[in-house]
Amino acid sequence: MNLFTDIRALVVEKLDDLVADGVLPAGLDYANVAVEPPRDALHGDMATNAAMVLAKPAKSKPRDIAEALAAKLADDPRITNAEVAGPGFLNMRLEASIWQSLVANVLEQGTNYGQSNVGQGKRINVEFVSANPTGPLHVGHTRGAVFGDALSSLLGYAGYDVDREYYINDGGAQVDVLARSVYLRYLEAHGQEVAFEDETYPGEYLIEVGQDLKDEKGDAYVGQSESVWLSEIREYASDKMMDLIRADLASLGIKMDVFFSEKSLYGTGLIEAALKSLEDKGLIYEGVLEPPKGKKPEDWEPRVQTLFKSTEHGDDVDRPVKKSDGTWTYFAPDIAYHYDKVTRGYDALIDIFGADHGGYVKRMKAAVSALSDSKTPLDIKLTQLVKLYKNGEPFKMSKRAGTFVTLRDVVEQVGPDVARFVMLTRKNDATLDFDFDKVLEQSRDNPVFYVQYAHARIRSVLRKAAEQGIAVDDATLKAADLSNLAHESEINVAKKLAEWPRLVEIAARTHEPHRVAFYLYELASELHGLWNKGNELPELRFLQEGNAAASQSKIALARSVAVVIAAGLGILGVTPAEEMR
Numbered sequence: 001m002n003l004f005t006d007i008r009a010l011v012v013e014k015l016d017d018l019v020a021d022g023v024l025p026a027g028l029d030y031a032n033v034a035v036e037p038p039r040d041a042l043h044g045d046m047a048t049n050a051a052m053v054l055a056k057p058a059k060s061k062p063r064d065i066a067e068a069l070a071a072k073l074a075d076d077p078r079i080t081n082a083e084v085a086g087p088g089f090l091n092m093r094l095e096a097s098i099w100q101s102l103v104a105n106v107l108e109q110g111t112n113y114g115q116s117n118v119g120q121g122k123r124i125n126v127e128f129v130s131a132n133p134t135g136p137l138h139v140g141h142t143r144g145a146v147f148g149d150a151l152s153s154l155l156g157y158a159g160y161d162v163d164r165e166y167y168i169n170d171g172g173a174q175v176d177v178l179a180r181s182v183y184l185r186y187l188e189a190h191g192q193e194v195a196f197e198d199e200t201y202p203g204e205y206l207i208e209v210g211q212d213l214k215d216e217k218g219d220a221y222v223g224q225s226e227s228v229w230l231s232e233i234r235e236y237a238s239d240k241m242m243d244l245i246r247a248d249l250a251s252l253g254i255k256m257d258v259f260f261s262e263k264s265l266y267g268t269g270l271i272e273a274a275l276k277s278l279e280d281k282g283l284i285y286e287g288v289l290e291p292p293k294g295k296k297p298e299d300w301e302p303r304v305q306t307l308f309k310s311t312e313h314g315d316d317v318d319r320p321v322k323k324s325d326g327t328w329t330y331f332a333p334d335i336a337y338h339y340d341k342v343t344r345g346y347d348a349l350i351d352i353f354g355a356d357h358g359g360y361v362k363r364m365k366a367a368v369s370a371l372s373d374s375k376t377p378l379d380i381k382l383t384q385l386v387k388l389y390k391n392g393e394p395f396k397m398s399k400r401a402g403t404f405v406t407l408r409d410v411v412e413q414v415g416p417d418v419a420r421f422v423m424l425t426r427k428n429d430a431t432l433d434f435d436f437d438k439v440l441e442q443s444r445d446n447p448v449f450y451v452q453y454a455h456a457r458i459r460s461v462l463r464k465a466a467e468q469g470i471a472v473d474d475a476t477l478k479a480a481d482l483s484n485l486a487h488e489s490e491i492n493v494a495k496k497l498a499e500w501p502r503l504v505e506i507a508a509r510t511h512e513p514h515r516v517a518f519y520l521y522e523l524a525s526e527l528h529g530l531w532n533k534g535n536e537l538p539e540l541r542f543l544q545e546g547n548a549a550a551s552q553s554k555i556a557l558a559r560s561v562a563v564v565i566a567a568g569l570g571i572l573g574v575t576p577a578e579e580m581r
Helices: 003-020 050-058 062-073 096-112 139-157 173-189 205-217 226-251 270-280 331-343 355-371 407-414 416-423 447-467 474-478 488-510 514-536 548-572
Strands: 046-048 079-085 089-094 123-127 161-168 258-261 284-287 305-308 319-322 348-354 378-383 386-390 432-435
Touching: 003 046, 003 050, 003 062, 003 488, 050 062, 050 089, 062 079, 062 089, 089 096, 096 474, 096 488, 096 548, 123 139, 139 161, 139 348, 139 378, 139 386, 139 407, 139 416, 139 488, 139 548, 173 205, 173 226, 205 226, 226 407, 270 284, 270 305, 270 331, 270 355, 305 355, 319 331, 331 348, 331 355, 348 355, 355 378, 407 416, 416 432, 416 447, 416 548, 447 514, 447 548, 474 548, 488 514, 488 548, 514 548
Parallel strands: 123 161, 123 348, 161 258, 348 378, 386 432
Antiparallel strands: 046 089, 079 089, 284 305, 305 319
8 A cells, every 4th residue: 555656546537537627638648747745744744746747738827727636636535625835736635534544554464565566576686795705894895785785675675576696806816815815824824924015915814714724735835836826725715705705794684696706707708798799789999098187198108909989878988898918908897797687687787886986887887788778777876985983983993804894893893783774874875974882872863773762662562562461463453443543643653654655666766775764763753752742641652541442543553653664674684673672
């Protein structure tokens, strides 16, 4: 049930009546007619822009259309008032019974309330994290991991068929650096003194890997030249790092559907096939690029390279895919990887990158547009930096990692639920301040506590009611006399519940899971506000002393809030609290 969709259907029905009456011309396009909450709740329960968007094609004044539509809507028993505002907006107020029946509907559907078929089963690939397999995930990866996983869950909830994918960057020189670093730890495990130069990874996480390598290979690599051990240790070390990364993700409750190795693109013809696809479309040529901006002519040497005409698909400049010496650029395997995704038949692709990959957005979108003949949209979401604080000071690097704060550091400090929720309290492209002290505070200023406290309060009411012998199963609650929910504060809670299905669809379409976290905070605020009013007005308390029937109607409202909070937290990957400690 989506009440906003239902009322929009009513508006469209009444517009058709105006067409039948000759007030409006036939053939109008209603695609941009919307029904949404008014900007000011004092103006009504819902508002429609129908008169504004239809005025020009109907060759009528917006206010004239709005007044005629208002008269039609007033005939419907669900509408208590329809009032024209400003140049032609139309505000509507609904009967209290509509909001009351919504509570029963939430209890009927459970956590399926708000689920949508807007996705229509379309297949979406969401690629996220994709960190180099050279060490544990750091706090920046944490944000991308949580964002990607929550977005995937949101899309699934909205009716899409989603694959979570991790691209293993195991084809570059950084894995050689990892192998050399593991070799040093391997020698260290044999009792040798070693020194970590700038081009190695000094983190303690490699000590165990070096010891494991010694246990498996003995002294086979000791004293040997790099040509003997580099290839084998490279593969061994990257496998160990991926085990570590999988464990890091598991600590946040994240499980990938696909792990795609960059190495699989080399020597298999996949890069050549992708570029052949572009060449067949006339998008590959030999040429010389203009010097980069800011470079002096003497600092730049023109070179003939193999170029991709990315400017024909929205990029600023054409991009090299093969260097003058015949080796691939970094962009070539990226093209091949996305070519593979396109050929897998996805209806849409989403890539989640760190903020430092902003320069890749246009070229990757151009590549996918060209590879798919503009049929497969690619949305690239950038996650901004996370700034860590503790005791009022910036939180320093992890000794275990050597150079950064790890995902595990964060999870061990605050737990996976808090880590996940807080990572979604800002839009992905805004910098996030993560204060270890504040995220554990029990106050309204801490959104994760505020939402969890609302759920725990409701669970407490249910337990107390059951102890008093009051039936509080959903089947009983949805059959309660919900006409008792007549106070403005109670109706406001129901109105906020009505926004949930609409919110899900908007968040899914815009790829913005943070909207779910914001909504849950607002819903919790309505619940806490009602609870506090019950301290002043006994008739608003969820437990009505000596009156089981009245209690059940009040508890039905509270329980419906818990249902939606649980659904929303489920999307965010957070476990609802049964009680607060």
